[in-house]
Amino acid sequence: MGIPRRALAAAAAALLLLTSACSSADDDDGTVTSTVEVFTWWAEGGEKAGLDALIGRFGAACPGQSFENGVVAGGAGVTAKQVLATRLLQGDPPDTFQVHAGAELLDHIDSGQVADLSADFGTWGLRDALPAGLIETLTVNGRLWSVPAGVHRANVVWTNERVLADAGVRDAPHDVDEFLRDLDLLRRHGIEAPLALGRDWTQLMLLEAVLISELGADGFGGLFTGATRWDGEPVRRAIDDYARLLDFANTDRNSLDWPQAERLLVEGKAGYQLMGDWVAADLEAKGFTGYATFPFPGNGTAFQWLADSFALTSGAANPAGARCWLATVASVEGQREFNARKGSIPARTDTPTTGFTAYQTGAAEDWRSGVPVPSCAHGSACSQPWQNAANAAVAAFSTARDATALRDALAAAAKQFIRQQ
Structure with missing residues (x-):
């Protein structure tokens, strides 16, 4: 170093003292x-x-x-x-x-x-x-x-408006069930992977958005303070919804970072991407203006920051x-x-x-x-070691699709890293 x-x-300070004796400035x-x-x-x-x-x-x-x-x-x-x-x-x-x-x-x-x-x-x-x-x-x-x-803002869904219009999707979904309905509609209109997704931390972002819809803002925040149980029934339901969403995502997601996943959206190979609002500047820089946005379905007024x-x-x-x-x-x-x-x-x-x-x-x-x-995927809700453990858990779930193992891994990480702030 x-x-x-x-x-x-x-x-430098010593040098300044020495030179100041010889010069006024x-x-x-x-x-x-x-x-x-x-x-x-x-x-x-x-x-x-x-x-x-x-x-x-x-x-x-x-x-x-x-x-x-x-x-x-x-x-x-x-x-x-x-x-x-x-x-x-x-x-x-x-x-x-x-x-x-x-x-x-x-x-x-x-x-x-x-x-x-x-x-x-x-x-x-x-x-x-x-x-x-x-x-x-x-x-x-x-x-x-x-x-x-x-x-x-992390919990933002970005769309390719042409892809949605071609499939007859006119309005933003209000909850996860409606979102799944629209994803299925896109697939039936020839879009094989209507939900663009990248690796580990981008998958954690998606899971967090689903958890907010299921638990609400306070319940989600409680996952990182001990007020909400990771091994509870609401988290189980959220993981089930998350698994259903993954069924509509690109199979090469574990090898892509968010800009590569975004390319699927821009090229019309996907209709949706959940990603933070830094996407706006990137899309504008690429000259792609045919997009719209909405907060993740069911998140209400929650602003995941x-x-x-x-x-x-x-x-x-x-x-x-x-x-x-x-x-x-x-x-x-x-x-x-x-x-x-x-x-x-x-x-x-x-x-x-x-x-x-x-x-x-x-x-x-x-x-x-x-x-x-707050967001664990971006360090506002959890420490770096906790974030690493959560990323590893969702990455494993992406291939193994073992919901019990995912919930157990997330609960174990909370037990190891949680602290009162």
């Missing part, structure tokens, strides 16, 4: 500049555009602070999380890092690797601006540990600069500019939607009025 950044920062305007390393996986597309907008605001709001991009590219941050874990263990932390808000931070909190931001939430107006359900999920051991930059957020490392070389970055992320204008470019929506409910797409504007309204529900 080379010389740890903390050691480099100490050496380091910069042309007499301002000493400190570097803030911000660790993300936002390397391209709308994610990078959103990050660039935040960098611009940071530069204006935080004089004397210089942004250092600690980006590690890779879809969904898989590689970045591994690099971050190594750096934290080796005592070489960035000042602040991107993380999915919620339970994904539990291991970092337990290891003392992140700082308490509870007081800052009040200073930055987040306690009043964020939905109460989100504040509740972000709270661990009575404290708040990360600042959400933007929110995506995932949020990109930033935490302050307890060993930050520049904690003051990192807090200025977090204040930028937390600000109304920071959230507006970031999310308008990334395709997500602001976590703050008081943010204007100027410059947003029609979908984003509608999603922001749903966020204000809906019921926030």
Whole structure:
């Protein structure tokens, strides 16, 4: 890894003290500049555009602070999380890092690797601006540990309107039974796999949506606090519905990531895909406009969220600069500019939607009025080890189709990882 950044920062500080004795300023305007390393996986597309907008605001709001991009590219941050874990263990932390808000931070909190931001939430107006359900999920051991930059919705169904029209499907289904009826109608009209689906975590997303329909928002949330039993009859019914949905999915799902599954939708080989609303920007980039959306049937006003957020490392070389970055992320204008470019929506409910797409504007309204529900598939409801166990369980079910084994595996994971937050 080379010389740890903390050691480099100490050496730089010593150098600044030495040079300040010989010169009245380091910069042309007499301002000493400190570097803030911000660790993300936002390397391209709308994610990078959103990050660039935040960098611009940071530069204006935080004089004397210089942004250092600690980006590690890779879809969904898989590689970045591994690099971050190594750096934290080796005592070489960035000042602040991107993380999915919620339970994904539990291991970092337990290891003392992140700082308490509870007081800052009040200073930055987040306690009043964020939905109460989100504040509740972000709270661990009575404290708040990360600042959400933007929110995506997970429980969204995307359609190919031409495929549906050709099969005579005119309206969105109201419940899972109606959804299954429409899937069967598409198959009888020649669409072999009307439900496009990808590997493990995308399958977990689908199962979660079915569980919300069966259990309701509170009952689903209780699966991750111990208030709802994984081995209960409602979960059994939900798994049965999930199995029926899999019967209409593509058989190569275990080898596809979500963009490859999305291609089935775009090419008219499928009529539906359950996926987060980052799909909108991807479809627009591909020039495909013949789609519509609706919340997963039976989910009602449940808004299953995932949020990109930033935490302050307890060993930050520049904690003051990192807090200025977090204040930028937390600000109304920071959230507006970031999310308008990334395709997500602001976590703050008081943010204007100027410059947003029609979908984003509608999603922001749903966020204000809906019921926030966390997602294990995206780290807001469960820790990373728990998420890994759940992904393995649904991947096994995809081939073995053993409903009892799936329910037992999910119940065992809950027993191992559950904790009161």
